[in-house]
Amino acid sequence: MAYTAVTKALKTLNPTVLRVLTSQSRHLSGVAIAGQPEPDSPSSSFTFSSNENVPTSISNKDNNIYIKNPKKTESSVTMPISFMTGSIVGGRFYKKVTTREADDGNGWNVMLDYRTLKTPSKRPLKCPTLALAKAIAAEWEFQQIDGIRPFTMPLMKLTCTALERVPLTRHKIIEYLMKKFHQDLVFCRAPGDSDLTSNVLGRQVEKLDPLLNWVESEFGFKPIVYSSFFGGKQEGGLVDAIENLLKKTDDCELAAIDAIAASAHSLVIALGIFRGRLDIEEAIKLIRLEEDLQVDRWGLVEGGHDVDIADLRVQVSSATVFLGLSRKH
Template sequence: MAHSLIRNSIKSLNPKLLSTLSAHRIARHFGSVAAADEEQSSSFTFSSEGDSVHLRAPAARRKQSSSVTMPMSFMTGSIVGKRFYKEVKTREADDGNGWTVMLDYRTLKTPAKRPLKLPTLALAKAIAAEWEYQQIDGIRPFTMPLMRLACTALERVPVTRPKILEQLMKKFNQDLVFCRAPDDNDLTSGVHDRQVEKIDPLLGWLESEFGVKPVVYSSFYGGKQDDGLVIAVENLLKKTDDCELAAIDAIAASAHSLTIAIAVVQGKLQIEEAIELIRLEEDLQVDKWGLVEGGHDIDVADLRVQISSPVVFLGLSRNL
């Protein structure tokens, strides 16, 4: 993908957003608690019978092989016990290929019990900052979007790539940007006009990029895109690396649009432009009826994190 364009997307972020990137993540999207890890080299046990993390004396505190394995439920868990470490730092991987995060003297591991080996020092430091941010009263996985994306790119994407591609393409015909409000009544004509103004340029880019004009429709159930466009988009996804596919998948899930996800990753859309398209209809309602505090404003903050995190993750994974 175009690295310079990704760099421009990252530079466009509000510095205050970056400094509080994890803080806006909304807990309601997550459910279960962490499961137990019985690996002898680990000094920590995650209990599945509560929300606490139990500290266990290590067999050999001096051993560098001691580690902390994040259970699979960390990817979707709620608060997991209390903070059980004092210092967070990064170091080069044992094989010299990549970087790892250390919690005190223990190497952080993925849910599959492999060291969290990151491609760049920049990404390792960013994930270390997420761990450093955690408060004494509890570890909050939902405030670690970069950690979650790293685990996805390292473990889920390589194993389930065909399934991810299948799911992305399955929803492509119902893409948000293809659905057009009717223009024949007063209730929807304003939405239709705004869609023409804001979304048509993106559809024009999609046509120029893949050589096939997309079909717009007014049904909530979606329509059928030209096979040539479907094949072209699928071929693009097949050429992505694991970090790119993880980023596209995450953005598409939040945007309800594979088109927007691809445009963001390729640099066609900046983050705020993407958010404007995603929220186009809702923002029109807010303009008309007013903003609900504690509702619309939190939704916007949450969406900004969900779209920004994959862009930042992808940029940091390339040292951009």
């Protein structure tokens, strides 16, 4: 199963490392993060049910999911900011996780016992495919009796992003991605007139030029490379071609592209995964090309480089798996 890729990445990580890396997320966009509060909101949280008379503990009297509410005055049940930072939230309040077809026949729901999992806007979480619903169900099934660990549910987070945030902020997401496109990681070259950077330039030419050749073949315009810290300016035809592609994506595809681009500092690498030009391992090697050269030369810093690598693997692999599972074949 594709979900195994994310599970394997998570299981190989020390819990302490997981808590650190989830608090050091690389997201550049910040526009399409599920559960992100509005400017006047007091906290960042996920809401999974809605009821005007929600109690502060788990209820068995209806079909909503209730997790103990830290604020008695609130009428909704929320996953607090610990969802993003790696803390354990409450205790597991369900025994069985299943999936079922949505009532309208358009999509699939995840069921915790007899309760329907809900989105931040308090509607049933409706996955576009059964495969994605089963993967999210596997994330909930993975949770332990002593507590729910939201940082082990990246597919749940991405699904909420695609269903709730992307439809409302699609224009802003694309606008931000295109704004950063000119400073894309794959367009930047290290100076070749220095002993400290000449080996970096050689590796960039070897590894990144094939990807740039693919861009030219795919979109009909040759990318411009530069060595300035302030970036360069890509040809208008290429910019328009990339922007038109983004506008044609569905909400799940755009959520995945945005997540990968934020982690990779590269829209080109995200599109390479989207179009099947790159797999997860190839993308990670390109993203870490310069840093890996520094590690080879100066050594790996424990608690620094290893955490960064773990974070990158989780972010890229989960978004790539989500992209594949959400597609209707």
